[in-house]
Amino acid sequence: xxxxxxxxxxxxxxxxxxxxxxxxxxxxxxxxxxxxxxxxxxxxxxxxxxxxxxxxxxxxxxxxxxxxxxxxxxxxxxxxxxxxxxxxxxxxxxxxxxxxxxxxxxxxxxxxxx
Amino acid sequence: xxxxxxxxxxxxxxxxxxxxxxxxxxxxxxxxxxxxxxxxxxxxxxxxxxxxxxxxxxxxxxxxxxxxxxxxxxxxxxxxxxxxxxxxxxxxxxxxxxxxxxxxxxxxxxxxxx
Numbered sequence: 001x002x003x004x005x006x007x008x009x010x011x012x013x014x015x016x017x018x019x020x021x022x023x024x025x026x027x028x029x030x031x032x033x034x035x036x037x038x039x040x041x042x043x044x045x046x047x048x049x050x051x052x053x054x055x056x057x058x059x060x061x062x063x064x065x066x067x068x069x070x071x072x073x074x075x076x077x078x079x080x081x082x083x084x085x086x087x088x089x090x091x092x093x094x095x096x097x098x099x100x101x102x103x104x105x106x107x108x109x110x111x112x113x114x
Numbered sequence: 115x116x117x118x119x120x121x122x123x124x125x126x127x128x129x130x131x132x133x134x135x136x137x138x139x140x141x142x143x144x145x146x147x148x149x150x151x152x153x154x155x156x157x158x159x160x161x162x163x164x165x166x167x168x169x170x171x172x173x174x175x176x177x178x179x180x181x182x183x184x185x186x187x188x189x190x191x192x193x194x195x196x197x198x199x200x201x202x203x204x205x206x207x208x209x210x211x212x213x214x215x216x217x218x219x220x221x222x223x224x225x226x227x228x
Contacts, residue, residue: 041224043204043222044157044204046216046217046218089156104157105156106156
């Protein structure tokens with residue numbers, strides 16, 4: 001069964017600190033992995049997307065890594081800001097269909113305190 | 115900034131009412147999607163469309179229906195709303211090209227059925 005598991009479920013950090021969110025997946029055949037940021041009451045916004053051959057991708061203070069062999073990804077947030085408070089969702093796409101079906105994790109709820 | 119719009123943002127209605135959730139995109143994308151998301155849970159695909167006059171059911175069974183008469187418009191209809199339909203509904207679109215097939219999400223409609 002294609003699944004995406006994220007940890008931790010929730011995380012509280014102080015402003016200015018770094019943090020790392022984890023994602024494990026069993027989706028096969030793998031096409032790409034993306035991290036989305038979802039603010040409360042809003043739709044998800046894409047942060048990074050990585051294909052099989054990409055090990056790391058950065059977007060400002062966000063750096064995502066991918067290990068396709070172990071089927072793991074992480075999202076590292078550097079020098080956190082209050083505006084980073086959101087749910088971070090790991091999404092994996094398969095290449096077994098023309099739709100490019102997406103499999104969503106439940107997200108890690110990050111709260112940044114001043 | 116994604117050009118995909120959902121209305122209304124919030125809707126509270128009584129049981130048995132017919133409702134239509136609107137979704138429009140101005141990016142000329144062929145593929146459009148509807149997802150359902152409960153608090154703290156992953157997104158579930160309920161409907162998708164490859165283009166005009168194309169609609170398919172997603173992974174999660176839903177009593178809602180959709181139509182795609184125009185490229186930019188993908189409304190979702192509930193003929194008789196029930197409390198079990200209370201959820202957040204997210205619309206997305208993509209151009210479907212390439213391996214990455216990035217989906218852009220609207221802000222969502224939060225539906226409460228009393």
